[in-house]
Amino acid sequence: MAKFAANLTMLFTEVPFMERFAHAADAGFDAVEFLFPYDFDSGELAEQLAIHGLEQALFNMPPGNWDAGERGMAAIPGREAEFRANAEQALAYALALNCKKVHAMAGIVDSQYDYDAHRATFIDNLRWAADLYAEHGITIQIEPLNDRDVPGYFLAHQMEAVELVEAIDRANVKVQLDLYHAQIMDGDLSRLIAQMGQHIGHVQIASVPERHEPSEGELNYPHLFEVLDQHYDGYIGCEYKPRHSTAFGLGWVKPYLAK
Numbered sequence: 731m732a733k734f735a736a737n738l739t740m741l742f743t744e745v746p747f748m749e750r751f752a753h754a755a756d757a758g759f760d761a762v763e764f765l766f767p768y769d770f771d772s773g774e775l776a777e778q779l780a781i782h783g784l785e786q787a788l789f790n791m792p793p794g795n796w797d798a799g800e801r802g803m804a805a806i807p808g809r810e811a812e813f814r815a816n817a818e819q820a821l822a823y824a825l826a827l828n829c830k831k832v833h834a835m836a837g838i839v840d841s842q843y844d845y846d847a848h849r850a851t852f853i854d855n856l857r858w859a860a861d862l863y864a865e866h867g868i869t870i871q872i873e874p875l876n877d878r879d880v881p882g883y884f885l886a887h888q889m890e891a892v893e894l895v896e897a898i899d900r901a902n903v904k905v906q907l908d909l910y911h912a913q914i915m916d917g918d919l920s921r922l923i924a925q926m927g928q929h930i931g932h933v934q935i936a937s938v939p940e941r942h943e944p945s946e947g948e949l950n951y952p953h954l955f956e957v958l959d960q961h962y963d964g965y966i967g968c969e970y971k972p973r974h975s976t977a978f979g980l981g982w983v984k985p986y987l988a989k
């Protein structure tokens with residue numbers, strides 16, 4: 731049975747970040763995810779999770795200079811020391827939040843280097859981080875992003891991510907399958923999910939093409955949840971931009987939260 735995590739970076743933005751935990755719990759969620767916790771004290775975040783009985787499903791390693799357009803550096807040659815420091819910072823937060831999944835963003839390709847250099851850097855960095863995280867039972871996620879929203883991102887296709895996970899060869903590195911990005915770049919989602927199978931480490935959803943509630947747009951999510959049930963049993967992150975208010979748009983998830 732599909733179970734859902736509220737993405738607090740995109741949902742409940744009507745209230746300040748620290749108040750979103752309460753709103754997610756009141757709406758019936760028992761897990762949350764968000765992009766970045768680093769502006770906040772990990773103890774205060776852990777307290778919000780505990781007060782509201784929420785599980786932290788996922789968050790991202792620091793992405794570099796987000797406002798300048800950076801989207802991580804796991805695959806960027808020359809940024810290895812920064813990647814490792816960021817992985818260590820994220821691990822400290824993951825331990826404080828008892829979070830078992832952390833997303834390592836690959837980065838926007840650097841035109842000074844060819845594909846092979848990026849790929850080798852990505853594999854080395856991910857192996858290093860996976861070994862660091864393994865003793866804590868934490869899985870690192872890698873996520874393909876569509877090239878319309880994030881041009882130049884190192885990773886755009888799901889099976890490319892699967893092939894990289896196999897090359898990285900660590901049991902605690904998996905693919906974060908965001909069905910919004912996957913539909914834009916790959917399509918044929920029922921078959922894709924089956925093909926990816928055990929490599930799926932986390933799932934996120936939104937409508938296509940506008941990234942709103944999954945109840946609209948070109949995807950039939952009730953069907954996709956049934957397909958996912960056969961291959962994945964973790965939380966599904968609700969990573970979408972509410973078309974109106976968050977609460978107004980939650981009708982689609984109520985039947986699942988009530989079960």
Ligand SMILES: O=C(O)C(=O)[C@@H](O)CO
Pocket residue numbers: 765790833835873875908911934969
């Ligand atoms: O954009 C997405 O999709 C994500 O899941 C983020 O973690 C990366 O920007």
Ligand SMILES: [Mg+2]
Pocket residue numbers: 873908934969
């Ligand atoms: Mg995503």
